[in-house]
Amino acid sequence: MIPPELAALRSPHAVRARSHSVLDHVQAGNSPYFTLDEGALDTVADYVAEVTRRAYPTLDIPYHSRWRHFDAGGVARWEALAARLEADPLETARIMVDLAVASVLLDAGAGDAWRYHEAATGLTVTRSEGLGVASLRMFEAGAFSSDPSVPLRVDAQALIGLDATTLARHFQVGPDNPLVGLEGRVALLNRLGAAMAARPDLFGDGATRPGGLIDALLPQARLGRLPAARILEALLDGLSSIWPAGLVVDGVVLGDVGRHPAIVVPDRSAGLVPFHKLSQWLTYSLLEPFEAAGVAVVDLDDLTALPEYRNGGLLVDLGLIVPRAPVDPAQKHPVDSEMIVEWRALTVALMDRLADRVRERLGLDAAAFPLAKLLQGGTWTAGRQIAAQKRPGGPPPIAIDADGTVF
Structure with a gap:
């Protein structure tokens, strides 16, 4: 039995509340790492609103999710795959969840050298978009299914048996095309298989x-409405x-x-x-599958x-979060270091404040422009853009030494 105070950390409410406590700590001048220039909040809001309008002139903004990466190069890969399915809406939703979960868990940083060449289109794609396309093509090839007669599936048996050689082949990894953390990605999928096998419920x-999450959570949808936090809590x-x-406390694995x-x-x-960053990214990536099952995901x-x-880099690069001492962007900091924890918490809390100001500039309310669209419109693209302007190759202003399951 997990102690209730530790179980309570497995919720987005805890992420938000504790991140705002860290923000209060920094605002009070108690941090040895950062100060805040709150006047820069308007600068950030202007920049994000401009980036959003340029990317989405009609302000018809999709969710920030793995599904966007499947469209890399303007190719509607999932739509083409879905058109060939002979499945009812519920099975289509299950297939979408299978694909999203496997793909998100393969979405650790690829490194600067890796490339994926897509034979069907002739495109070469890199980084998150490349990992997304590679994972979709691997899924399409049936490599995540233990049953050749049901190729478009991700199942526990196949994941437990997956090896690095197989993943390397599908991701075109070789001496001239290295992929960061190949063994770690395989180990993560092996553990996913074991975790699923242990939880048939x-x-x-x-x-x-x-x-199977579709079948587990649909009964909890009241009047066809399922709270987004319920999906996250099931994943956690x-x-x-x-x-x-x-992190492990008193024998309880707490995760991120x-x-x-x-x-x-x-x-x-x-x-x-x-923080539960990857689990929340996965939750955002499951909104569309649950909607395909006929459920309205709310809140x-x-x-x-x-x-x-x-x-987080956006907020540093535009002067909202101010390091007390110069930070060398080439020096990697442990992901569990106090400075990085503080930077991540400030990012969560300040994004809440930023959201309202961007909404004002776009003329949208929270219902039309939730955080899932702010990120897509939005802050992630703006962070990548400003980083590319400030540093060759576009690395973040603060570098993190992480295993890919956090960032």
């Missing part, structure tokens, strides 16, 4: 697969064991949680700041902005 007791419950670098002195409470959760802004280096 969430992933199905027949073909145990990520798409079912997948907590897969993260290799997850850091330590910071701003959190002062009288229980075992003292000093703990949860999207119960989720938080993603505390990763593009969003």
Whole structure:
């Protein structure tokens, strides 16, 4: 039985509340790492609004999710694959969940040297977009299914048996095309298979697969409405064991949680700041599959902005978060260091404040422009753009030494 104060960290409410506590700590001048120039919030809002209008002139902005990467180069790959399916809406939704989960878990940083050449289009794609396209093509080839007669599936048996040679072949990895963390990616998918096999209540007791979440969560949708936080909580419950670098407290694997002195409470959760970045990115990527199943996913802004280096880098590069001492962008900092935990928490909290100002500039309310669209419109693209302007190759202003399951 997980102590309730630790179980409570598996929620977006805890991510937001504790990140805002860290923001209060920094605003009070208690941080040895950062100060804030709150006047720069308008500068950031202007920049993000401009980037958003340029990318989406009609302000018809999709969710920030893995599905955007599948369209790299303007090619509607999922739509082409879906057109060939002979499946009812529920099975289509299960297939979408299968693809999204496998693809998101393969979305650690690819490194600067890796490329994926897509034979069908002649395109060469890199980084997250390349990983997205490669994972979709691997899925299409049936490499995540243990049943050749059902290729478009991701199941526990296939994941447990997946090896680095197979992944390398599908991702075109070789001496001249190295992919960062190949072995780690395989190990993560192996652990995903084992975690699913241990939870038939969430992933199905027949073909145990990520798409089992559709069947597990649909009964919890009242009047066809499912809170977004419920999807995240199911992921945090079912997948907590897969993260290799997850914080462990009293034998409980907490996942993407850091330590910071701003959190002062009288229980075992003292000093703990949860983020659950990859799980929230996965939740954003499951919105469309659940909608395909006929469910309205509601209360999207119960989720938080993603505390990763593009969003956080934007706030540093435009002067909202100000390092007290110069930071060498080439020096990597441990992901669990107090400075990085503080930077990530500030990112979550300040994105809440930024959202309202960007909405004002775009003339949209929170219902039309939730955080899932701010990120897409939005802050992630703006962070990549300003980084490219400031540093050759576009690395973030602060470098993180992480295993790819956090950033």
